[in-house]
Amino acid sequence: MNLIGTLPLVLDVKTLFFIINKGLQGNVCGQEFLDIILMAAAFDQKVVVLFEGDGVNALLKNQQPECLNLKNMMPVLDTLPVYDINDVIVEKESMEVYGLTENELAIKAAVVSRSDIKKRLRSADHLFGF
Amino acid sequence: MLYIVNKKGEVLKDCVERLTSHDVILLIEDAVLAAVKTSPSSVISTLASDISVYALRSDMKARGLDAQRCYERIQYVDYAGFVELVENNKPVRSCF
Amino acid sequence: MLAELARDEDGFLINRNQWSEGVAEAMALEDGLTLTASHWDIIYFMQAYYDEFNHQPNARLFARAIKKKLGAEKGASIYLYKLFPDGPLKYANKYAGLPIPPSCI
Numbered sequence: 001m002n003l004i005g006t007l008p009l010v011l012d013v014k015t016l017f018f019i020i021n022k023g024l025q026g027n028v029c030g031q032e033f034l035d036i037i038l039m040a041a042a043f044d045q046k047v048v049v050l051f052e053g054d055g056v057n058a059l060l061k062n063q064q065p066e067c068l069n070l071k072n073m074m075p076v077l078d079t080l081p082v083y084d085i086n087d088v089i090v091e092k093e094s095m096e097v098y099g100l101t102e103n104e105l106a107i108k109a110a111v112v113s114r115s116d117i118k119k120r121l122r123s124a125d126h127l128f129g130f
Numbered sequence: 131m132l133y134i135v136n137k138k139g140e141v142l143k144d145c146v147e148r149l150t151s152h153d154v155i156l157l158i159e160d161a162v163l164a165a166v167k168t169s170p171s172s173v174i175s176t177l178a179s180d181i182s183v184y185a186l187r188s189d190m191k192a193r194g195l196d197a198q199r200c201y202e203r204i205q206y207v208d209y210a211g212f213v214e215l216v217e218n219n220k221p222v223r224s225c226f
Numbered sequence: 227m228l229a230e231l232a233r234d235e236d237g238f239l240i241n242r243n244q245w246s247e248g249v250a251e252a253m254a255l256e257d258g259l260t261l262t263a264s265h266w267d268i269i270y271f272m273q274a275y276y277d278e279f280n281h282q283p284n285a286r287l288f289a290r291a292i293k294k295k296l297g298a299e300k301g302a303s304i305y306l307y308k309l310f311p312d313g314p315l316k317y318a319n320k321y322a323g324l325p326i327p328p329s330c331i
Contacts, residue, residue, distance in 0.1 A: 042290045053144050075280040082291050118150055127223045
């Protein structure tokens with residue numbers, strides 16, 4: 001059997017949603033999750049990053065995790081455009097819960113309502129959380 | 131859309147707040163406790179009637195939980211049923 | 227020249243302040259490599275990326291980032307391996323005076 005002939009030569013492009021709904025500093029999972037996001041983009045998948053719930057706080061400016069000898073994730077978030085990840089969205093309702101405004105966010109992100117996010121989630125191929 | 135939840139409390143609450151018509155929720159691991167009627171702050175009773183709620187049978191059994199103590203609306207699945215839910219309700223969101 | 231520099235067991239500079247183009251050339255020569263303009267493109271890129279993002283990518287991301295900045299040709303694995311036969315990510319970082327990337331063992 002010609003196995004080579006049955007293998008796809010190019011990976012199917014899928015829409016992958018990566019949902020950050022908790023702080024990135026709590027454990028090593030946050031850091032690993034960001035690595036997965038970058039890798040998915042490096043494999044030419046369509047990547048969407050969604051911040052909601054407690055996760056909206058991961059976008060705050062002036063985070064200083066170095067004071068606890070923790071890695072600062074902001075530089076990694078800054079690299080998203082390098083890997084052509086430009087579809088970054090934040091849930092409007094969660095922003096309101098924490099009283100945040102768009103100009104308090106450290107990276108460029110679109111503020112989208114919960115119901116519009118739901119529509120987008122439904123059309124995604126896979127949803128990832130951590 | 132299928133939501134798989136493995137903890138009650140805030141994790142379950144965050145998930146329930148985002149449910150919309152005809153979504154399906156599957157309780158696994160410690161979240162099966164939310165199926166019990168007397169469970170404190172269980173949000174299951176607040177769900178709209180068009181939301182289907184499932185619980186994983188083996189997680190119930192492992193915790194000695196009896197369907198008689200649970201909300202009548204809960205449906206029970208084994209692992210094969212779990213796979214079927216995933217197949218029939220894409221995409222799947224894991225709330226951990 | 228190299229003898230006076232503090233370096234780790236893989237020959238990476240401990241202190242980037244001691245880096246100069248001369249040091250990079252000497253480290254490369256020690257590994258049997260003569261740096262050309264093509265090598266410098268990658269080395270300078272590495273330094274600029276590190277300074278901007280304070281982050282070291284793994285090999286695949288590294289190639290991807292180069293492709294975006296310097297063009298598809300230079301981001302190709304085969305091109306990078308021709309320049310740095312023992313491992314583009316590791317050796318580009320080494321000659322750039324940066325720490326050994328966490329993904330390199």
